Amino acid sequence: LLINTNYQWKVAFNGNWSGDKGCNGGANCHFNSGSTGAVLLVYNPFSRGLTTASIDSSQTIIPSISISAPSACLNSYNERTVRASGDYQTELGSAAPWLPTEANSLMMFDDTSCLYLLTLSGLTPNKFYKWKVTFDNSWSCSIGCGNGVNCKFSTNVAGTVELIFEPISKQLSFRHLVTVCGNSPCEIGETCPNDCDICPICGDGICQKSEIYKTCPQDCSNELLGCGIFKEESCTDDSQYHVTAGVEEKRWQTSKPGTNGYQSS
Structure with a gap:
């Protein structure tokens, strides 16, 4: 930002000004950019307070701001049934979308984050x-975004998402849940055969241990018939080349590309 310049700001939600948060009864908040032209804007969802933190010219990373949930969560809905009703429900087995009675839409309150959460997978x-x-x-009573319109969320490549309802500010949001193939646990929404004991499928782009070029050429490279199985200890002076890196059982020895004796896959 321009150095030593005064600016004004507010917090807005869901792409519009309905329910925005400011300072001193809703007025614009003020800050000065200081000598570095860098400042950290902070919104505390629990206290609904807006603050700023200056960033010194000697700092190479943005300073961290700790915003913890209150020791006792304030939840005015603790005796009510809270659901995330939407057009996604038919994909999870409901007879119709937007039903306020389905088990697949029940949100649970998390005492650590003070949030209502619902994890959806299989979308x-x-x-x-x-x-x-x-x-x-x-x-008879519902909460949406802006002036009560429907909120939107999107899925990632895993079709998995977490819906979030913050009972204090009454804000709705979501976050994608990321899965990692090959890290052992079978995570929500994951379809990784190595983690979830799923039978290998020829054509899924993964050369599984039970697949070879002869049985699934779509997934596995040509293992160069007649070549021996690749062994790390026999690969001296970087003289050998394996065509299917990353799958130990599928590594095969051949001379390096461009050298005498190289066999192309």
Whole structure:
């Protein structure tokens, strides 16, 4: 930013000014950019307070700000049934979308984060959906985004997402849940055969231990018939080349590309 310049700001939600947060009864908050032109803007969702922190010219990373949940969560909905009703529900087995009574839409309150959470998996990857929060198995009371319109969320490549309802500010949000293939645990929404004991599928782009070029050429490289199995200890002076790196059982020896004796896959 321009150095030593005064600026004003507020916090807005869901792409509009409905329910925005400011300072001193809703007025614009003020800050000065200082001699570095760098400042950290901070919004505390629990106290709803807006603050700033200056960034010194000697700092190479943004300073961390600790915002912890209150020791006792304030939850005015603790005796009510909270659901995330939306157009996604038919993909999870509901007879119709937007039902306020389905088990697949029940949100659970997390005492650590002071948030209502719902993890959805099995949805269509990379797709947009709409939702609202409903209460007590009815549409008589609901919370959406902006002036009450439907909120939107999107899925990632795993079709997995976590819906979030913050009961203090009554804000709805979401976050993608990332899965990692090959890290051993079978995570929510994961379809990794190595982690989830899923039978190998020829054509999924992964050369599994039970697949070879002869049985699944779509996934596995040509193992160069007649070559021996690659062994790290026999590969001296970087003289050998393996065509299917990363799968130990599928490594085969041959001379390096461009040298005498090289066999192309």
